[in-house]
Amino acid sequence: LLHHGGHLNLTLESFWLGCPSSTASSTTLGRSGPSAKHTSVAFLKTHKTASSTVQNILLRFAERNNLTVALPITTCDHQFCYPRPFSAHFVHPHTTPPDIITNHLRFSRTELRRLMPNNTIYITILREPGAMFESLFTYFNHHCLSFKRVPNGSLETFLEHPWSYYRPEEKDSMYARNTLTFDLGGDKDRPASEALAYAKRFAAEMERVFSLVMISEYFDESLVLLRRLLSWDLNDVLYVSLNMRTADSKSSLSSKSIAKIRAWNAVDSVLYDYFNASLWRQLRALGLACVEREVQLLRQSRDRLVRSCFGGHLPPLRSAAHITNNQLRPWQPSSKVEIVGYDLPVNMTQKGHVPPRDECLKMIMPEVQYTRLLLHSESLRYRKRFPLRSSQLTSRGVGHTRAHKESLAPSLNPQPSETMARSTKGSLRLSQ
Numbered sequence: 001l002l003h004h005g006g007h008l009n010l011t012l013e014s015f016w017l018g019c020p021s022s023t024a025s026s027t028t029l030g031r032s033g034p035s036a037k038h039t040s041v042a043f044l045k046t047h048k049t050a051s052s053t054v055q056n057i058l059l060r061f062a063e064r065n066n067l068t069v070a071l072p073i074t075t076c077d078h079q080f081c082y083p084r085p086f087s088a089h090f091v092h093p094h095t096t097p098p099d100i101i102t103n104h105l106r107f108s109r110t111e112l113r114r115l116m117p118n119n120t121i122y123i124t125i126l127r128e129p130g131a132m133f134e135s136l137f138t139y140f141n142h143h144c145l146s147f148k149r150v151p152n153g154s155l156e157t158f159l160e161h162p163w164s165y166y167r168p169e170e171k172d173s174m175y176a177r178n179t180l181t182f183d184l185g186g187d188k189d190r191p192a193s194e195a196l197a198y199a200k201r202f203a204a205e206m207e208r209v210f211s212l213v214m215i216s217e218y219f220d221e222s223l224v225l226l227r228r229l230l231s232w233d234l235n236d237v238l239y240v241s242l243n244m245r246t247a248d249s250k251s252s253l254s255s256k257s258i259a260k261i262r263a264w265n266a267v268d269s270v271l272y273d274y275f276n277a278s279l280w281r282q283l284r285a286l287g288l289a290c291v292e293r294e295v296q297l298l299r300q301s302r303d304r305l306v307r308s309c310f311g312g313h314l315p316p317l318r319s320a321a322h323i324t325n326n327q328l329r330p331w332q333p334s335s336k337v338e339i340v341g342y343d344l345p346v347n348m349t350q351k352g353h354v355p356p357r358d359e360c361l362k363m364i365m366p367e368v369q370y371t372r373l374l375l376h377s378e379s380l381r382y383r384k385r386f387p388l389r390s391s392q393l394t395s396r397g398v399g400h401t402r403a404h405k406e407s408l409a410p411s412l413n414p415q416p417s418e419t420m421a422r423s424t425k426g427s428l429r430l431s432q
């Protein structure tokens with residue numbers, strides 16, 4: 001019964017929700033029966049699509065189930081040397097063979113196949129092109145030259161004559177046009193005459209690779225499909241939203257601007273429409289009433305988790321500059337944009353509160369800090385498992401391994417405020 005606990009929960013939930021029971025079938029190849037949770041997952045972390053929130057779900061699942069998460073070598077920072085196409089050489093040797101991969105990378109099916117188990121399920125997430133481009137434009141305004149050279153940093157001005165500012169071959173140009181397509185390994189600069197045909201072919205190709213393409217506007221509905229695809233429990237997909245901007249950092253878009261964004265990002269727009277339609281076909285097949293009930297259940301369970309973690313409400317949302325605990329401070333790309341995170345006062349224990357459990361802190365931890373902690377714990381585990389191999393690696397001079405280990409601060413206890421080391425995210429290429 002214990003072994004089949006996950007399946008039992010799922011079946012009872014399905015019964016209660018009036019939903020078709022999920023069957024693991026081919027998604028659990030190599031596991032002991034239909035109840036096993038699927039543990040080999042490659043999540044393509046696209047930019048500004050709520051991907052940090054999905055990543056956090058996956059990282060916590062990996063830790064709870066003692067799985068190995070492929071993490072980047074330190075010279076790649078917390079990304080797999082993005083925007084270079086992914087290579088298995090970018091994976092830290094202490095984090096192989098992996099079960100899960102989630103950090104930013106530019107998709108290469110061949111290289112991921114080389115790295116990941118054969119039964120890996122591929123998932124990704126897309127966002128409506130207008131909202132996504134507005135987020136990219138604000139977030140990367142100071143780093144991406146195509147945006148930086150626009151007078152007054154005005155999105156409308158950029159959209160009037162994008163070719164006056166955009167240089168396809170320039171560093172960071174992938175943030176300025178068809179970013180989703182680029183992240184998926186495609187061609188962001190297909191000539192207009194070919195873009196539509198190319199986009200349709202590319203979408204069909206991606207559909208063969210990815211078992212689920214989530215849509216950030218329907219995040220919870222996407223999670224309903226995700227947990228069924230992976231035969232996970234509801235508790236495995238609970239989350240709080242991460243990496244958000246303050247309302248002041250966002251601008252609202254006119255329908256004219258949205259149309260211009262869609263024309264400029266024509267391939268992304270086709271992809272989005274294609275996978276949005278596909279998501280809704282899958283949701284309808286499950287039954288919209290069932291989906292709605294499960295979404296409600298998910299939100300109630302999340303509220304319960306938040307109460308048990310933080311003794312009531314979520315810690316207050318604050319802009320990065322005002323977060324005292326440096327383990328919880330999200331990276332802030334420039335003074336023009338405010339990214340918010342959750343603040344947990346340093347003196348929490350002094351006030352007689354019980355500090356939150358590790359799993360609770362990790363639910364609100366930004367990706368850079370979480371990735372660092374995970375690399376530390378996976379390196380320790382690797383050294384224990386393979387003492388000989390790790391000493392050979394060290395003697396062969398894998399300097400970054402040792403250097404990284406020394407720079408880790410594995411304590412999860414709230415730390416006094418420190419200036420956020422700009423070098424953590426350092427240059428943009430290594431960071432976002």
Ligand SMILES: Nc1ncnc2c1ncn2[C@@H]1O[C@H](COP(=O)(O)OS(=O)(=O)O)[C@@H](OP(=O)(O)O)[C@H]1O
Pocket residue numbers: 046047048049050051052053131135216217219240241242243244245246432
């Ligand atoms: N649950 C959920 N649902 C919908 N949207 C969400 C969710 N969680 C995060 N977000 C929004 O996602 C944006 C950040 O995306 P990423 O984490 O992918 O950004 S990054 O590329 O990793 O920097 C960022 O969007 P903007 O605020 O518009 O920039 C977040 O607000």
